[in-house]
Amino acid sequence: MSGRRSRSRQSGVSRITEDQIADLVAKLQQLIPEIRSRRSDKVSASRVLQETCNYIKNLHKEVDDLSERLSELLESSDGAQADLIRSLLV
């Protein structure tokens, strides 16, 4: 990961330190099932970014698949399902 120092150009925004960035990277790490914190392993920031990208791609793919299944279910719409949809809106 390229070293990032504080940014002083932004008006009204405080400088971002490397620590703050490291903090966010650690938070991201906790979100990714593949690399969630294990006591001894240290995961590099570059690896966190890599796994984050993979994870997001997988989630996008899941959304694609689920959209396709929903679309097929819409094909065969009938009265019972309209009632179901209405009940979900209670």
Place this chain on the structure above:
Amino acid sequence: MTSDHISSLRNPSSIKTRFAHRFVLALKKLSMDRASSSVSMADRYKRYRKVRAAAYASMASSVGPKRAWARALLRKIRNRKMGSNLMKRLGSRTGLLKKRTVLKPRNHREMGSEQENSLRELVPGGEGMEFYRLLNETGHYIKCLRAQVKVMKNIIDLYSN
């Protein structure tokens, strides 16, 4: 699982609930479309695209304008929709209108690592952001994507029983 479905409704203002509500409304609208039961490949594909767009749009609207990724996502979906409507009317003369190129601010282009650039492409609005902001938005985006997937799965489960 019914308990999952109910727990997302217990807190009426949670992101899952707001998303579920919007998305189901959008699905209902789509199901009332005349072409909704067509089985042609082209119509199937169109319907799939609409369902998917509805999912992302519902999530982005539920999140609201405070998140840059949500704003960028809504913009993208609306642009695509307007673009396709325009194409329907103008036919084949829309070569120049097909792509909307956005000028990227110089200092965010190609400066970071390969992973950072990939991340910028995956997170809506990521290309114009400062690195710190990108990380922040990414975290929130992931949480919402997960919620979106869960709710979509729940709806499918309920639908198919």
